[in-house]
Amino acid sequence: MELLSRTHAMQVVCGVAHMGPARYRDIEDALDASSSTLSARLDELAEAGLLEREQYDEIPPRVEYDLTDDGRELAVRLEPVLEWASER
Amino acid sequence: MELLSRTHAMQVVCGVAHMGPARYRDIEDALDASSSTLSARLDELAEAGLLEREQYDEIPPRVEYDLTDDGRELAVRLEPVLEWASER
DNA sequence: CGGTATCCAAAGTGATACTG
DNA sequence: CAGTATCACTTTGGATACCG
Numbered sequence: 001m002e003l004l005s006r007t008h009a010m011q012v013v014c015g016v017a018h019m020g021p022a023r024y025r026d027i028e029d030a031l032d033a034s035s036s037t038l039s040a041r042l043d044e045l046a047e048a049g050l051l052e053r054e055q056y057d058e059i060p061p062r063v064e065y066d067l068t069d070d071g072r073e074l075a076v077r078l079e080p081v082l083e084w085a086s087e088r
Numbered sequence: 089m090e091l092l093s094r095t096h097a098m099q100v101v102c103g104v105a106h107m108g109p110a111r112y113r114d115i116e117d118a119l120d121a122s123s124s125t126l127s128a129r130l131d132e133l134a135e136a137g138l139l140e141r142e143q144y145d146e147i148p149p150r151v152e153y154d155l156t157d158d159g160r161e162l163a164v165r166l167e168p169v170l171e172w173a174s175e176r
Numbered sequence: 177c178g179g180t181a182t183c184c185a186a187a188g189t190g191a192t193a194c195t196g
Numbered sequence: 197c198a199g200t201a202t203c204a205c206t207t208t209g210g211a212t213a214c215c216g
Contacts, residue, residue, distance in 0.1 A: 077171075125182075148178090149177045151178060
């Protein structure tokens with residue numbers, strides 16, 4: 001719960017839920033969070049087993065984040081809350 | 089959303105949802121939050137129109153907090169999230 | 177009982193600049 | 197592109213003590 005309470009955490013989870021595998025940049029654009037904060041959040045969510053980070057060794061670099069099953073389960077439950085929040 | 093992200097906020101909402109009209113002390117006991125923090129959270133939730141504060145002029149004093157319709161709606165959506173959090 | 181007042185340490189966040 | 201480093205700053209929240 002403390003993780004979810006950090007800034008943008010729920011938005012990241014639900015954002016990735018909608019975008020499917022998402023690149024760092026796409027998440028950043030979708031959220032309006034600073035790069036350092038977003039980076040921290042992604043790390044924490046990955047550490048918590050909610051996100052999976054896939055790195056492709058290409059040039060330019062590509063990194064994709066996707067929800068784990070656990071993360072997807074959370075997203076389903078989170079969605080109505082974010083929806084509620086956006087409605088007011 | 090920032091309000092919900094503050095400590096114990098979601099727990100207060102769902103706690104009151106379960107307890108029905110709840111007294112300050114009962115909420116405090118249920119949550120393990122400091123009095124100042126809990127006080128702040130209750131104020132904010134009331135201000136946001138999620139909680140209603142009912143004060144009875146008795147001795148000893150009695151104050152009850154209950155969810156508004158809006159708060160109840162939120163509680164319904166919040167429940168699955170808290171449940172998810174408690175399951176891990 | 178139901179808070180408030182004070183104080184303060186700790187944490188979280190973003191702006192900016194820079195890197196592999 | 198996908199971050200990390202630094203840093204200054206704001207906010208938060210708990211401990212403690214006290215009040216109507």
